[in-house]
Amino acid sequence: MSVNITDPMFHNEEAALAHCEASRWNGEPSCPYCGSLRVTRLKQAGYLFCNDCRDKFTVRTGSVMERSHVPLHKWLLAFHLLAASKKGMSAKQIAVYPRCSL
């Protein structure tokens, strides 16, 4: 599977969120704290509420992106550049890439 760098998930926050949720949960969100499938989507974009442990979470919870203020689409672009580069890529190289200054 090839990934096109012009894909909206690399430039649009909502598309990035949809992609991450589909990758992580495959349409059935589960609580990262207790594993419950009884979750409710909140009005705030990307937030879900666990009806069992009564905690809020997002697709970022439990990942390296959890406490970051960097938009999700920039994280996805950085991950793609890191994975697609044959010799890897430094943070400075990623920072000079257009639209990907973290």
Ligand SMILES: [Zn+2]
């Ligand atoms: Zn829970």
